[in-house]
Amino acid sequence: MAGAAEDVRVLFGAAVRAALEAWPALQIAVENGFGGVHSQEKAEWLGGAVEDYFIANADLELEEIEDFLGELMTTEFDTVVEDGSLPQVSQQLQTMFHHFQKGDGAALQEMTSQINQKKCKVTATPLMTAKETDVAEDDVDSVEEMEVTATNDGATTDEVCPQPQPSDPDTQTIKEEDIVEDGWTIVRRKK
Structure with missing residues (x-):
């Protein structure tokens, strides 16, 4: 009996790692070294x-999971996740944990398989601001924005990841009036 429980725990661990590896916010943080030179190890x-965390806390609420993941991303990767993915990943992890608690290894394997099939490669590239185009390159007070694109990582499914659309050059330049005095950038909705 203990062997079956250990097998399900191994499957739970693999499912958790698959979910985190497929999380675009974490991919970007690791790829860009937001956690320092040891980002991959982190x-x-x-x-x-x-x-x-799940094993130590048997009855976690979704908000607690979100808070935990958000705190880890902030402290370990200096990243505030504001793309709406935190609740999704938290829900996915919570579902995995419920399968683990029930001893449902088949469901954990299925979830891991689905995640691996849908996994996207996410890249972030710096965008030039209008202010940067007028200022010398060694200006340390410049604002850097990132454009995020997702591509299918050779998975067997079709159109799992949204393909980047060609963008208008005007949308890739942040206007100088959108950068306020304290260095923050005002983000406006597209019209």
């Missing part, structure tokens, strides 16, 4: 930390 550690 991402690997994060999987074990999340798994242990």
